[in-house]
Amino acid sequence: SFYEKEKYRNPYKSIYSETERNEIELTTQQSNAYHTFLSAMENGGGTGLLYGVTGSGKTQVYLKLIDKAIDNGKDVIVLVPEISLTSQAIDIFHKRYGNKVAVFHSGLSLGERNDEYKRADRGEVKIVIGTRSAVFAPLHNISLIIMDEEQEHTYKSERTPRYHTKDVANFRCKYNKALFLMTSATPSLESYSNAVNGKYILCEMNERYGDAQLPEVITVDMKAEMKNGNHSPISAKLKELLQITLDNNKQAILLINRRGYNTFIACNDCGHVITCPNCSISLTYHSYNNRLTCHYCGYTKRLDHKCPECSSDNVRYSGYGTQRIEDELSALFPEARVLRMDADTTSAKFSHDKMFSQFSNHEYDILVGTQMVAKGLDFPDVTLVGVVNADNSLYDENYNSSERSFDLITQVVxxxxxxxxxxKAVIQTINPFNETIEFAARQDYKGFFENEIMLRVALTYPPYCDIISVSFVGENENTVAMCSKTFLDILKEVN
Structure with a gap:
């Protein structure tokens, strides 16, 4: 006889292990935070912020809260800002909760996502972990939603439907009388301000877990390096510490938040900068395919070593990205095994999981990458971190560029x-006395917050106002410009 049996497409089925539900031992600070949030979770819910320095053990606190929720027959959603952070989290959750976990993120196929959705909807899982789309998981008995690294801009969807994950999570928790818990070592100024002012439940952990200490941070002035004849993007101090790290059989992480080889190409004769014809921003040179690429729209062209304006071959290649740093490290340390992680090397399915696993297993000595290597990762043998260019995002025109720079540097350190x-950590910069870099070097979030919030008050920036962006898109540039100007005129009349 014939029969039907539904079989789920579960990409993580092979990594299910025996459930290791060991009792979590908490420090005094962790225990205080746990009991505060447990009380809220069991008494009508609310919104909380768990602030703790890097390595303070925020994960243990919310794992213990999840244990309690599961024991009470409730459901939990755990949100992470990007796919690169799901691999280590999934490993922790599968070891602890086995097949009670479902995973939602865009790296899964449509069929796999559909089956994970079915498992959640049918009550076959108690925990959903994933990126921002996981906030819509069809769990029916929610007691807790956790948003890890709550300050990340990736929680905001810029595509239709436009939404902020924080708003959706807050609504679902209020509807279900659940606890919405945000965690971070560098919370957004808006969230921390709300917490300090009593809008959120605030718990703080100011010490690292166990015997771990915050790293010693060394700031290197790259102007002095150039005066001393070192034109390499790797300073003498960073080179020295990398050699010591390799000699001790330890590992290092280097952050350079630009992918590609060269980030700026200009003609020395006429001064023309080679830009994207669609976006008008400079094209980035990628050595692996010998092409210039726009990182905004994807436009690409072959590198011909000639200026498109005056046909001169006197072309200058400036700036550096992850590919250049990888080559530089291979030249300086031929014996070192270097792993590069950026959007170019992680496009394949489960590439993040594979690379982090290889690094964790000591198959590589140095990990070079963009911001995907900066946050939420825990590698026991990493004793050195280098920020190759701390100035990359510091002078952006955005009002929160200092906040983003502080966040990135503090997290990777x-x-x-x-x-x-x-x-140890090395921060390379052309402006070592910049306040943001000094605060990040000291891992001083509260000092940075107090300094930055005064600027926000003086300039009437969030959290003291709301900023709304209105965009106009069309095929004819003049028509779009006229529409946007008309809209502005109407807005001025109304106000």
Whole structure:
């Protein structure tokens, strides 16, 4: 006889392991935070912010909250800002909760996502973990939603439907009388301000877990390096510490938040900068395919070593990205095994999981990458972190460029020395006395917050106002420009 049996397409089925539900031992600070949020979770819910320095053990606190929710027969959603952070989180959750976990993110095929959705809807899982789309998971008995690294801009969807994950999570928790818990070592100024002013439940953890210490941070002035004849993007101090790290059989992470080889190409004769014909921003040179690429719209052209304006072959290649740093490290340390992680190397399915697993297993000595290597990762043998160019995002025209720079530097520095041995971090910059860099070097979030919030008050920036962006898109540039100007005129009349 024939029969039908539905079989789920589960991409993580092979990594299910025996459930290791060991009791979590908490420090005094962790225990205080746990009991505060547990009380809220069991008494009508609310919104909370768990602020803790890097390595303070925020994960243990919310794992213990999840244990309690599961024991009470409730459901939990855990949100992470990007796919690169799901691999380590999934490993932790599968080891602890086995097949009670479903995963939602865009790296899965449509069929796999559909089956994970079915498992959640049918009550076959108790925990959903994923990126921003996981906030819509069809769980029917929610007790807790956790938003890890809550400050990340990736929680905001810029495509239709436009939404902020934080708003959706807040609504679902209020509707279900659940706890919405945000966690971060560098919370957004808006969230921390709301917490300090009593709008959210605030718990703080100011010490690293166990015997771990915050890393020693060294700031290197790259102007002085150039005066001393070192034109390499790797300073003498960083080179020295990398060699010591390799000699001790330890590992290092280097952050350079630009992919490609060269980030700026100009003609020395006429001064023309080679830009994208669609976006008018400079094209980036990629050495692996010998092409110039626009990182906004994807436009690409072959590198011909000639200026398109005056046909001169006197072309200058400036700036550097992950590919250039990878080559530089291979030249300086031929024996070192270097792993590069950026959008170019992680496009394949489960590439993040594979690369992080390889690095964790000591198959590589140095990890070079963009911001995907900066946050939420825990590698026991990483004792050195280098920020190759701390100035990349510091002078952006956005009002929150200082906040984003502080967040990125603080987070990547926090990857170093997360066990018994104190780590080191090197921050390379052309402006070592910049306040944001000084605060990040000291891992001083509260100092940065107090300094930055005064500027926000003086300039009437969020959280003291709302900024609304209205965009106009069309095929004819003049028509779009006229429409936007008409809209502005009407807006001025109304106000």
């Amino acid at each position: 926090g990857r170093s020395g997360r066990r018994d041995e104190q780590g």
